[in-house]
Amino acid sequence: MNRISVAGPSITDLEIEYVTDAARNAWYERWNEYNERFEAAFAAYVGVPYAISLPSCTSALHLSMAALGVGPGDEVIVPDITWIASAVPSTYVGARPVFCDIDPVTWCVSAETIERAITPRTKAIVAVELYGSMPNWTEVLDMAARHGIPVIEDAAEAVGSEFMGRKAGAFGATGVFSFHGSKTMSTGEGGMLVTSDRAAYDRCVMLRDQGRNPATRTRLWNEEIGFKYRMSAVQAALGLAQTERMPELLAKKREIFGWYAARLGEMRCLTLNAEPEGVLNSYWMTTVIVDEAMGVDKEQLMARLDAVGIDTRPFFYPLSSLPAFAHLPDVRSAEERNPVAYSLSRYGINLPSGLNLTETDVDRVCAEVREALPEPARV
Ligand SMILES: *Cc1c(COP(=O)(O)O)cnc(C)c1O
Secondary structure, eight states: OOOOOOOOOEEEEEEEHHHHHHHHHHGGTTHHHHHHHHHHHHHHHTSSSSSEEEEEEHHHHHHHHTTOOOOOOOEEEEEEESSSGGGGHHHTTTOEEEEEOOTTTSSSHHHHHTTTTTTTTTEEEEEOOOOGOOOHHHHHHHHHHHHHHOOEETTTTTTTTTTEEEEETTSSSSSEEEEOOTSSSOOOSOEEEEEHHHHHHHHHHTBBBBOEEEEEEOOOBOOOOOOOOOOOOHHHHHHHHHHHHHHHHHHHHHHHHHHHHHHHHOOEEEEEEEOOTTTEEOOOOOOOEOGGGGGGOHHHHHHHHTTBBOEEEEOOOOOGGGGTTTSTTTTHHHHHHHHHHHHHHHHHHEEEOOOOOOOOHHHHHHHHHHHHOOOOOOO
16 A cells, blocks of 8 residues: 655646746846845745745744844743744754743644743744644734844644634744745745734845845945845745745645544544634644553654554654753753643644645544544444
8 A cells, every 4th residue: 555645735737837938937136036026026925025945944034033133042932842943043042942832722823932032031932823723813913022022933734724813824923834845835845934913024135145235236235144044936936826826825734634533533542733713724734632641652653653554744843852852951841841842742743734744644544543543432
């Protein structure tokens, strides 16, 4: 039987057409055309005025830190459960991440979990929209405004999600996206920074281009030391086609979740991704948390599915538990501070959620999950 992949994009003739045109023609006077079109289309999709195409979401986070003036001695609050890229860019500017707990329902930060981690050194907050889920943005932004701390919105996993009718990426001082091959929208590797703040936009445009100010007349005039963070035209062409197809990609992600929910939603020992009132979840990855009482941890369940040709991923390990951060002063006591992060992480896995998935694949996955987790008959 074919292996079922855990993640992957949907590529059609539209992508091939744009990419072919970019490879042939996006040079000379047309060198920036696809980047401009991609940025304009993506900003319109998210509902913000400014977007900057970048080589990765990691670079978008790095630029956000630099533009917000985060520096040596500062602390940046990051949820303990996320991909490591949410936390690492704080260290590129000499700051350090402080890991906060997540909410048991949304699996994202909440006003309360962030507030417990604030100190006089807190300079920024990275709020992650885990697996397409949304935090309660009203409460998070109110709390952050009260403390005067800017929020960077890590929407890498949430393109297309909504909270109260507003799209992911539109809530933070900056919103950052990833177009890695595993994400809902892909350019192979790539990222985007969006913002509604003209000053932040101008600052990021300058910093990402070796400190060149596009407003100055001399092309090779560097006003300060910056970074080289540009996306190629061929990638931008892929991104433009994917942006035009976003409604379709989002519908497919939601359909995949619906297939799983119809087969696993009734199992009392499982919790699936949440979609509270007022939220539209883009379900980047359908995820199940197995009830602790079943005595099956994530590694056991993953090994069992792997043996029958089903690729899965572990729910992220708490960042505070990783060797990469073992040098930080407060990680040893993190399990006490972040009990939700630690308990969910132990029993969660991401099920196959690639955009090539069929309902027959989902049947096969769900049959194996049911067999691995026999529930007592209902009375
Ligand atoms: C994928 C991901 C990133 C990093 O994206 P890259 O494009 O690989 O740099 C950052 N944050 C989260 C939450 C992610 O899932």
